[in-house]
Amino acid sequence: MVTVRAPATSANLGSGFDVFGAALTRPADVVTVEKAAETTIEVTGAGAQYIPEDPEKNTVGAVVDALDAPARIHIDKGVRPASGLGSSAASAAGAAVALNRLYDRGRSRSELVPIAAEGEAVVSGVAHSDNVAPSILGGFTVTTSEATHAVDAAVPLVVCLPDVAVSTRDARRVVPDTASMDDLVETVGNAATLAVGMCRSDPDLVGAGMNDPVVTPERARLITGYDEVRVAAFEAGASGVTVSGAGPAIIAVCREDRRRGVAAAMLDAFSEAGIDARAYQTKIGKGSTVLEE
Ligand SMILES: Nc1ncnc2c1ncn2[C@@H]1O[C@H](COP(=O)(O)OP(=O)(O)O)[C@@H](O)[C@H]1O
Numbered sequence: 001m002v003t004v005r006a007p008a009t010s011a012n013l014g015s016g017f018d019v020f021g022a023a024l025t026r027p028a029d030v031v032t033v034e035k036a037a038e039t040t041i042e043v044t045g046a047g048a049q050y051i052p053e054d055p056e057k058n059t060v061g062a063v064v065d066a067l068d069a070p071a072r073i074h075i076d077k078g079v080r081p082a083s084g085l086g087s088s089a090a091s092a093a094g095a096a097v098a099l100n101r102l103y104d105r106g107r108s109r110s111e112l113v114p115i116a117a118e119g120e121a122v123v124s125g126v127a128h129s130d131n132v133a134p135s136i137l138g139g140f141t142v143t144t145s146e147a148t149h150a151v152d153a154a155v156p157l158v159v160c161l162p163d164v165a166v167s168t169r170d171a172r173r174v175v176p177d178t179a180s181m182d183d184l185v186e187t188v189g190n191a192a193t194l195a196v197g198m199c200r201s202d203p204d205l206v207g208a209g210m211n212d213p214v215v216t217p218e219r220a221r222l223i224t225g226y227d228e229v230r231v232a233a234f235e236a237g238a239s240g241v242t243v244s245g246a247g248p249a250i251i252a253v254c255r256e257d258r259r260r261g262v263a264a265a266m267l268d269a270f271s272e273a274g275i276d277a278r279a280y281q282t283k284i285g286k287g288s289t290v291l292e293e
Pocket residue numbers: 050051052057058059060075080081082083084085086087088089091092123124166167168169245246
């Protein structure tokens with residue numbers, strides 16, 4: 001038996017659509033696997049009632065196939081589905097790390113990234129790696145079709161999750177097909193600024209590089225209260241605010257001494273918009289960890 005804790009993640013970070021990701025210290029899924037002749041999946045925890053236990057439909061089923069590793073699998077969800085916090089990815093990442101150990105498949109953590117991404121294709125139609133990469137490797141990650149690069153970064157974050165669901169599949173339908181040259185230049189500049197900020201663990205620089213003029217404005221329309229929550233977070237001291245993944249979670253970066261105030265301001269703004277929400281005061285953290293084997 002192998003048990004792995006796989007963290008929630010925030011993808012895109014505004015300017016890095018389908019490229020940037022960050023592991024969060026919390027929440028997390030806990031995935032336990034035992035060898036079995038046939039794969040079975042049991043799901044408990046946050047939003048378990050919305051998650052299929054059929055291996056054809058659960059993200060971990062694709063990981064089992066890719067590693068040829070049938071197992072009895074238990075997923076304890078800490079990351080609610082359709083959250084924008086890499087819920088589907090956390091299970092796939094945890095399963096990839098756990099099954100690789102259970103069956104001694106000898107894959108490196110980097111080699112497990114495209115394997116876990118197959119699970120994302122099951123739910124969103126696209127094998128995007130920007131959530132599974134940080135959930136496996138930890139830190140801030142840059143993923144391209146060629147490789148993933150991960151750097152440790154000490155950056156405080158607030159993630160505010162409203163009590164509504166937005167599926168990644170639906171949120172991908174509003175992504176524009178084209179972008180103007182002006183928007184491209186602005187986005188490249190912001191993304192580069194953010195990456196430098198991560199390498200320096202500088203929340204001001206990370207925040208300054210979060211703005212994205214192309215995808216985020218379209219996704220923000222799907223989140224009731226987004227504009228108000230964003231303004232409130234900035235007023236409370238955030239240096240950058242954007243949609244987390246495909247939403248509906250909203251992520252803010254700030255200095256550590258501002259984190260409590262930013263969290264409170266975001267919750268109050270959601271509440272004024274008539275939406276219940278919860279806030280995670282978190283920071284960039286490590287990747288999947290083996291708890292027991
Ligand atoms: N192991 C899993 N964990 C979470 N969601 C899963 C899992 N397997 C399949 N799903 C499905 O994936 C969808 C949630 O994924 P997604 O829309 O990408 O949200 P998130 O941003 O939280 O990852 C839901 O329809 C859910 O039923």
